[in-house]
Amino acid sequence: MTAPSAASDEEQFPGYALPPGTYIAPEIPRTRFTRTVGVWTAGIVVVAAALVGVSLMVTKKVPRYMCPPECGAPPMGKPVTGLPRFTAADGSFSVSYPAPGSAYEISTKDNGVTANFTGGDTGALQLFSEPARGRTPETIARDLLKQKFPDAKIAYEIPNAMVGYQRGYGEVADTWPQGTSNSYIRIRTVLLVAVKNDLALVAGAVGPYHAFGPDFGPGLPSGANVEIAQDMGKYVNSFRWQGDPPR
Known part of the structure; x- marks a missing residue:
């Protein structure tokens, strides 16, 4: 056997001189997968708990009511404000009516207001x-309808009708008068009556029939089908008999 020839400088690999013996290389430390997942899970839980705590702190608690005795009050419409008010000469009743300058022509009599x-x-x-x-309110409504429109046909009765927050009676009726061009026009009448202190307060609206739908009307389902009825509610609610508290 021949001794190996001396290696060139390019083939030499410098290292460290150690005494002869047996050596053990330490294991390279590595982060375990379960530990990484655990750290992330713990962080997410802490953040979620903090968000839930903040949400509970800023959310108002819903009050609980016991009925009875805390049964609340029935829903009421918003009172009419900023409108003129008619008061009968004897003070028996009062009612709000459309303001001057609106799309109405106002005339008054001793017993009420007409707004065209x-x-x-x-x-x-x-x-x-x-x-x-x-x-009764129903009898009064039928008598008034017969006086004004003797040929009217009742379309339907208004359920739970009220005038000035007083329970009464309401109905919707139609008539077909002949127009100038020998054609018949459908006219709709909305009538509401309530009685208190033997005095009936009446709200009536009359106008051409115009079916409510997506392109006309209040946008909500309604069987009124006459444009002026959309502006009628706040005046009906504004009726007050003598002695009624302000609303």
Whole structure:
């Protein structure tokens, strides 16, 4: 055997001189997968708990009511504000009516107000009183309808009708008067009556029939089908008999 020839400088690999013996190389430390997942999970849990705690702190608690005795009050419409008010000469009742300069022509009598609607489909709104003389609201409504429109056909009765927050009676009726061009026009009447202290307070609206739908009307389901009825509610609620508290 021949001795290996001396290696060139390029083939030499410098290292460290160690005494002869047996050596053990230490294991390279590595982060375990389970530990990484555990750290991330713990962080997410802490953040989520903090968010839940903040949410509970800023959220108002819903009050709990016991009924009875805390049964609350029935829903009421918003009171009419900023409108003129008609008061009968004897003080028996009062009612709000459309303000001057609106799309109404206003006229008054001893027993109430008539507001002729000059915009859109036109029409008329009447807010007035009628001696009850022991009659029921339904009887008064039928008598008034027969006087004004003897050929009217009742379309339907208004459920839970109220005038001035007093339970009463309401109905919707149609008539078909002949127009100038020998054609018949469908006219719709909305009538509401309530009686208190033997005095009937009446709200009536009359105008051309115009079916409510996606392109016309309040946007909510309704069987009124007459434009002026959309502006009628706040005046009906504003009725007050003598002695009623302010609303």
